[in-house]
Amino acid sequence: MLRFVLLAAVAFSSMARAEIPSKDKRSGFDFMSPQTQAMQSDETSNPGMLWVLDGERMWSESQGKAEKSCASCHEDAAKTMRGVAARYPAFDEQTKRPIDLAGRINRCRETRQDAPPLARESNELLTLSAYVAYQSHGMPITPAADRRLDKYRENGRAWFERRLGQLQLSCASCHDDRWGARLGGSVIPQGHPTGYPLYRLEWQAVGSLQRRLRGCLVGVRAEPFEYGASEYVDIELFLMSRAAGLKMETPAVRP
Amino acid sequence: MKRRLIWLLLTLCAATSIASAITPVTRLHAYKVEGDAIAHPLAGLSGDAARGASLVQQRHKSLCVLCHAGPFPDPHLQGTIAPDLTGVGARLSAGQLRLRIVNMKRLNPDSIMPVYFEIIADSQEVRVAETWRDRPILTAQEIEDLVAYLQTLR
Ligand code: HEC
Ligand code: HEC
Ligand code: HEC
Numbered sequence: 308m309l310r311f312v313l314l315a316a317v318a319f320s321s322m323a324r325a326e327i328p329s330k331d332k333r334s335g336f337d338f339m340s341p342q343t344q345a346m347q348s349d350e351t352s353n354p355g356m357l358w359v360l361d362g363e364r365m366w367s368e369s370q371g372k373a374e375k376s377c378a379s380c381h382e383d384a385a386k387t388m389r390g391v392a393a394r395y396p397a398f399d400e401q402t403k404r405p406i407d408l409a410g411r412i413n414r415c416r417e418t419r420q421d422a423p424p425l426a427r428e429s430n431e432l433l434t435l436s437a438y439v440a441y442q443s444h445g446m447p448i449t450p451a452a453d454r455r456l457d458k459y460r461e462n463g464r465a466w467f468e469r470r471l472g473q474l475q476l477s478c479a480s481c482h483d484d485r486w487g488a489r490l491g492g493s494v495i496p497q498g499h500p501t502g503y504p505l506y507r508l509e510w511q512a513v514g515s516l517q518r519r520l521r522g523c524l525v526g527v528r529a530e531p532f533e534y535g536a537s538e539y540v541d542i543e544l545f546l547m548s549r550a551a552g553l554k555m556e557t558p559a560v561r562p
Numbered sequence: 563m564k565r566r567l568i569w570l571l572l573t574l575c576a577a578t579s580i581a582s583a584i585t586p587v588t589r590l591h592a593y594k595v596e597g598d599a600i601a602h603p604l605a606g607l608s609g610d611a612a613r614g615a616s617l618v619q620q621r622h623k624s625l626c627v628l629c630h631a632g633p634f635p636d637p638h639l640q641g642t643i644a645p646d647l648t649g650v651g652a653r654l655s656a657g658q659l660r661l662r663i664v665n666m667k668r669l670n671p672d673s674i675m676p677v678y679f680e681i682i683a684d685s686q687e688v689r690v691a692e693t694w695r696d697r698p699i700l701t702a703q704e705i706e707d708l709v710a711y712l713q714t715l716r
Contacts, residue, residue: 469687473694474625474676485643485674491621491628492639529689 325483327497327549334553335496335561338487343508347560355437355506355558358513362438365431371422377435380419384442390449392440393555396544398453405459407540409436409515427534433513437504440557448501448555450548463545466538472529481523493562498523499550500543502559513558516543591702593679598669599657603709604679604702614711617704618647624700624708625676633715644675651715659709663700679705 336344346352367378381387392408399406399414406414412435413424425432450456467478481490482498489495503516510518517539521531532538591605603609618626619634626632631640632647650659661668666675678699684690700708 471689473682473690473699475682475688476674476676480674489640489642491641495643524689525691528691528694530691 325479327483327486329552332499332550332553333486333497334499334501334556336502336556336559338494338496339560339562343560343562347502347556353506353558353560355504355513355560358434358437358504358506359441359558362434362436362441365435366438371416371420373419373421375420377415380415384439388439388442390443390446392443392557393446393448394451396456396540396547397451398455403455404537405456405540405544407543408439410535410540412436412439428515428518433504433515436515437513437558440504440555443555444557446555447552448547448550450544450551456544459541460544460548462538463541463543466542467545471524472527474527476527478523498546499553500546501550501553502556502561504557505559505561507561509562516546593664595661595668596657598661599655600660600664601657603706604660604664607703607706609703609706609708609710611707611710611714613704614707614709617707618711624704626708629675647712647715649715651713654712656709656713659712660705663705663708 336347339347346354350356363384365377366384367376369376369379377384395408395411396405397411398404399410401414409427409432412432416422417424425435470477470480478498481495486495486497500516503519504513506513507519517532517534520539520542521534524531593600593604594602617624618632621627621639626647627634627640629641629644630647631637631642632650634640654662662675664679665677666673667677676699679702681696681698682688682690684695
């Protein structure tokens with residue numbers, strides 16, 4: 308009996324698929340019900356579009372002591388912000404480490420608008436991020452080819468593969484090895500960051516990738532990182548390279 | 563091997579500090595593994611199958627149905643990443659069930675099934691959430707209740 312269990316266990320663990328071959332890469336969209344897919348695909352029914360539209364208004368609102376709007380410098384976002392989110396996080400010359408899109412937006416607020424930074428997960432920062440990321444909608448994820456990012460991406464990978472929390476599960480145990488199967492009532496997606504910020508039915512609001520990662524960390528009974536932590540940015544860097552080629556969906560809808 | 567030893571030491575250190583760190587009902591007891599089983603009930607407790615039946619379905623506490631399906635209500639909310647527990651009482655003895663819940667990783671170190679009756683050695687890379695630090699997932703009594711219930715699944 309013991310031998311049988313052990314054999315079965317070995318068979319099971321060698322079944323583990325490890326890294327997902329590019330032909331099998333699938334967005335979380337593909338694992339959703341047709342109703343939720345339709346809600347995302349039709350911009351008139353996608354609740355995330357409310358944030359995008361709000362962001363369009365914020366884009367040209369002047370802010371801070373500099374009395375400048377994003378538009379004062381970047382003009383038409385449809386042209387100047389096109390493709391930006393698809394290649395973030397990028398290397399930040401100031402801090403000499405990767406910066407995510409929300410961090411980059413806050414940088415412009417502080418240094419160009421002379422305004423206080425917006426809090427992580429604040430509605431305003433989510434709104435601006437959603438608007439900027441929407442300009443990459445439909446474009447393939449193309450991670451920045453900057454060798455200086457490599458070690459941070461590897462750090463992100465290490466977090467992805469490490470067993471975490473009281474339950475001792477790694478991101479990879481679910482998203483590399485068991486995607487497509489069910490955890491309780493939810494189908495486990497591959498964990499690609501294609502749609503952020505996105506509208507989650509469970510949140511009844513738009514939230515960031517970091518909020519999603521927080522959920523997975525709390526799920527394995529691990530202490531989440533502080534919002535904005537460098538670990539989240541490193542994990543995002545790894546997730547974006549893992550998702551290379553998939554199309555940006557911001558603002559996506561998820562259950 | 564060396565890492566295993568360190569882990570063991572850490573676990574032991576954690577285990578000795580636990581008595582003060584957790585609620586009095588949750589206590590870790592020594593147990594003896596024979597073959598692939600723990601023959602004797604933990605702490606000599608006897609299980610209650612009715613309590614076990616309710617516990618097995620508590621997705622936020624026992625978590626069993628997140629991974630396992632079985633002869634329980636709401637099959638659409640049951641996981642598909644672990645063997646179906648239907649008939650498990652006929653396949654496994656009480657002692658075998660006990661060891662699998664206490665620590666499946668003794669049988670398969672790569673198993674994703676959580677360790678229910680040991681303390682996970684915490685570190686900056688493990689990041690056990692504060693609420694769950696220095697305590698096992700279930701108590702000896704809860705594990706005996708589950709064993710009693712799973713025995714009835716034949
Ligand atoms: C125990 C299983 C499990 C673990 C471990 C886990 N996740 Fe998840 N993850 C899920 C499930 C299930 C969902 C989908 C939840 C839903 O939509 O209801 C999800 C969703 C996600 C998504 C959203 C994908 C999308 O389409 O928007 C990302 C990104 C993600 N996880 C990343 C991670 C990372 C990074 C880790 C490790 C820090 C991790 N997950 C750990 C189960 C897990
Ligand atoms: C006074 C000018 C100015 C204002 C106002 C300004 N920016 Fe910028 N922004 C820049 C410049 C210059 C850069 C180029 C990077 C640098 O700072 O070296 C930049 C870079 C960016 C980038 C990164 C683009 C890339 O290709 O990596 C984003 C995203 C961005 N800004 C968003 C915003 C948003 C959103 C606002 C309003 C909240 C804003 N900016 C306001 C001048 C400005
Ligand atoms: C995160 C996933 C997960 C959770 C939660 C989980 N298990 Fe498991 N369990 C497994 C897997 C996977 C196996 C297969 C054996 C292996 O991993 O080597 C297994 C095997 C078993 C077995 C042996 C089944 C057989 O047919 O040999 C029993 C009994 C069992 N689990 C009971 C439980 C009980 C009771 C709970 C809740 C207290 C539970 N499990 C929670 C993943 C899980």
